[in-house]
Amino acid sequence: MTASFPTAAQALLPNGLRDLLPPDAEQEAFVASRLVATFVANGYHRVKPPLIEFEESLLSGAGRTAAAQTFRVMDPITQRMMGLRSDMTTQVARIAASRLARAPRPLRLAYSGSVLRVRGSQLRPERQFTQAGLELIGAAGEDAVAEVLLLAVEALEQAGVERVCIDLTCPPLVPALCAALGLDEARAQAVRDVLEQKDLVAVGDLVGAEAAAVLRALLETVGPAERGVEALVALDLPEPAVAMRDSLVALARRVAGAVPHHDLTLDPLEHHGFEYHTGTAFCLFGRGARGELGRGGAYETGPDGAVEPSAGATLYLDAVLDVATCPPPRRLVLISPTLPAARRRALQAEGWATVPALGAAVDQAEALRLGCSHILDENGQPRALAPADQG
Amino acid sequence: MTASFPTAAQALLPNGLRDLLPPDAEQEAFVASRLVATFVANGYHRVKPPLIEFEESLLSGAGRTAAAQTFRVMDPITQRMMGLRSDMTTQVARIAASRLARAPRPLRLAYSGSVLRVRGSQLRPERQFTQAGLELIGAAGEDAVAEVLLLAVEALEQAGVERVCIDLTCPPLVPALCAALGLDEARAQAVRDVLEQKDLVAVGDLVGAEAAAVLRALLETVGPAERGVEALVALDLPEPAVAMRDSLVALARRVAGAVPHHDLTLDPLEHHGFEYHTGTAFCLFGRGARGELGRGGAYETGPDGAVEPSAGATLYLDAVLDVATCPPPRRLVLISPTLPAARRRALQAEGWATVPALGAAVDQAEALRLGCSHILDENGQPRALAPADQG
Numbered sequence A, B: 001m002t003a004s005f006p007t008a009a010q011a012l013l014p015n016g017l018r019d020l021l022p023p024d025a026e027q028e029a030f031v032a033s034r035l036v037a038t039f040v041a042n043g044y045h046r047v048k049p050p051l052i053e054f055e056e057s058l059l060s061g062a063g064r065t066a067a068a069q070t071f072r073v074m075d076p077i078t079q080r081m082m083g084l085r086s087d088m089t090t091q092v093a094r095i096a097a098s099r100l101a102r103a104p105r106p107l108r109l110a111y112s113g114s115v116l117r118v119r120g121s122q123l124r125p126e127r128q129f130t131q132a133g134l135e136l137i138g139a140a141g142e143d144a145v146a147e148v149l150l151l152a153v154e155a156l157e158q159a160g161v162e163r164v165c166i167d168l169t170c171p172p173l174v175p176a177l178c179a180a181l182g183l184d185e186a187r188a189q190a191v192r193d194v195l196e197q198k199d200l201v202a203v204g205d206l207v208g209a210e211a212a213a214v215l216r217a218l219l220e221t222v223g224p225a226e227r228g229v230e231a232l233v234a235l236d237l238p239e240p241a242v243a244m245r246d247s248l249v250a251l252a253r254r255v256a257g258a259v260p261h262h263d264l265t266l267d268p269l270e271h272h273g274f275e276y277h278t279g280t281a282f283c284l285f286g287r288g289a290r291g292e293l294g295r296g297g298a299y300e301t302g303p304d305g306a307v308e309p310s311a312g313a314t315l316y317l318d319a320v321l322d323v324a325t326c327p328p329p330r331r332l333v334l335i336s337p338t339l340p341a342a343r344r345r346a347l348q349a350e351g352w353a354t355v356p357a358l359g360a361a362v363d364q365a366e367a368l369r370l371g372c373s374h375i376l377d378e379n380g381q382p383r384a385l386a387p388a389d390q391g
Helices: A024-041 A061-069 A089-097 A141-158 A173-180 A185-196 A200-207 A209-219 A225-234 A239-258 A317-323 A341-349 A364-369 B024-041 B061-069 B089-097 B141-158 B173-180 B185-196 B200-207 B209-219 B225-234 B239-258 B317-323 B341-349 B364-369
Strands: A052-054 A072-074 A081-084 A107-116 A128-137 A164-169 A263-266 A277-286 A294-301 A308-316 A331-335 A352-356 A374-376 A382-384 B052-054 B072-074 B081-084 B107-116 B128-137 B164-169 B263-266 B277-286 B294-301 B308-316 B331-335 B352-356 B374-376 B382-384
Touching: A024 A107, A024 A128, A024 A141, A024 A317, A024 B024, A024 B352, A061 A089, A072 B072, A089 A107, A089 A128, A089 A294, A089 A308, A128 A141, A128 A294, A128 A317, A141 A164, A141 A239, A141 A277, A141 A294, A141 A308, A164 A239, A173 A185, A173 A209, A173 A239, A185 A200, A185 A209, A200 A209, A225 A239, A225 A263, A239 A263, A239 A277, A277 A308, A277 A317, A308 A317, A331 A341, A341 A352, A352 B024, A364 A374, B024 B107, B024 B128, B024 B141, B024 B317, B061 B089, B089 B107, B089 B128, B089 B294, B089 B308, B128 B141, B128 B294, B128 B317, B141 B164, B141 B239, B141 B277, B141 B294, B141 B308, B164 B239, B173 B185, B173 B209, B173 B239, B185 B200, B185 B209, B200 B209, B225 B239, B225 B263, B239 B263, B239 B277, B277 B308, B277 B317, B308 B317, B331 B341, B341 B352, B364 B374
Parallel strands: A164 A263, A331 A352, A331 A374, B164 B263, B331 B352, B331 B374
Antiparallel strands: A052 A081, A072 A081, A107 A128, A128 A308, A164 A277, A277 A294, A294 A308, A374 A382, B052 B081, B072 B081, B107 B128, B128 B308, B164 B277, B277 B294, B294 B308, B374 B382
16 A cells, blocks of 8 residues: 655656756746747637547658657557657647638647657757647748748747747748759759758759859858848749749748847758748747747648648747746745635735645744745734845 | 648547647646646646656556556667656656655645546546646645645636535555454455445455444445544544544544535545555545546655655546636637737737738628637727628
């Protein structure tokens, strides 16, 4: 009947998994709640998909790229394989395409939750992290991307992030250019690799002088949007890339006008981590955050061939917490366990956390020992511990 | 580059797993946040353990009984087995015993999160559900149990649950009685089984007339505490059971005095689902809830043999949501996407959810189509849709 406990060795956690302790756990909950509250106030409805589901649905469509990162478990009831979600966008798309297939479009959905990945990356060693996001399903073009981008930025502002760097990309642009240049798949892949390294000489070797000039000109638009947008507009691009460029330019102008107090950059060559994005996309960064704060963009989803243009954004709580401003923890005041409930609740309403002196005197020594900054005095008012007691 | 989507069949979820849709997902988030906020205002500190950890730590000590209910996955990095948590109390005990081993006692910790179980039960078919709980580590006796019990009830009140039925139990009482009656383990198990069925005749056959009289008297204390407490006090029990009885009586009187507006019952014979409880324990019920709202009690934990008396309570969000009172969802007002941000935020501060008319007119037809109840009129004020339009 007695319960025992882990030994010190058993208390170790696997790499990339951790306990959030006080005050971090409270801060994460506060920020996640604040982010989703911003989405909800702007017409998004919260959904909560399960942590595990059948792998066919979890890893279908946009989820295919997540297969290698997904823990799998057997369902003992159906004997079918289930996966632990490594991302929530696919799940929200599934909900939109099935249970909410008849809800009017555009459908605005928001979520927050934990995801698990089989391996961490060098940049992000965590294997569990919390996402908060929004999906705008059944809306196309820069209007849709601008809405989710600006709301993601507004949510960050509401969580106390003062300055965001918004990096705009267009993942399908380089593939479209390679196709227009008549490059086969192997050559196109080689072009993407050298562009990634911004290696202009190698690009020239691969595609010849004329095509290299286009790519070089594109490379020169990378950087602050103020300069890059003008350079992009001036570019002479083959046909299928023109619409993409125009869309990126329109988005950049829209965002620059809406949030001039944040930094805006362009990187039309970037495509890493945008595996399911079909149009303009973006990364959000913050000074002092370990990794990116979030990302998003245009994608397509829908049930059984009825493709719906959509846009979404996901914020990563671990990075957001590095730059968010959280309210300080409640100050602790030591009280008697017999303090009337009405007085205790009144103190809590004033912002105190009331700590009952359980089986101990309500005195300065006990307050100090329990980490309280205050003690309830004879008039029922919180009194700061005397300096001598705090030493 | 295009993303696809699940077919209708792929969109099915495994038994016992479900999507929370609007407005349920928002209500669950609201209630979970409200419950933990009550714990935090009373000096509890939020922690957040990971969803998976090594099975030795997850299934050690108090977690042993959860082994059959725990999904396991291989950690590809260490090649060791990990488990998906099926309960959070063991995890919080691990944190208290390891990373917070030096924090002053009593240590007050709170949490909220999802747990997964391999199989649902008849009463609770869900395989994933959300818990919110509190643990008071390093505190003994009815003071400790009363604190967590009354705080769990107060948290339910704060979430709008009007009437709670508190059922007090003492899981070690029957085993102690059986030991005092000199019954071997097989006989003791048989006694527990027939007591479970309240089968007085079978009890007499098992233990003889004198011992059966004690058990029968105990059985008669089951029910409303007002009557049961007096009957319990009058009982002539063998020695080791006396202290347990006294503790149960003290707790019952304490709780009856503190929350006379709730229902209080006794069931000193109940021990189901209290595998790690070592003293008085309790279940909380609510009229109209599918299952129990929560449970808790006294247990022991601690690192490497240094046993700490503790008490804790866990609330089950799915049941709590059946009886909680949630604020109504924000009313939706259709606005122009170009509405100045300051005006939009002012509307949100008044409780509106603002829905931008994306690529559509800001008119009654669009508002109706999107499920808005209001539209922003020419003076910038929300106006209810005209009756003709709502028909």
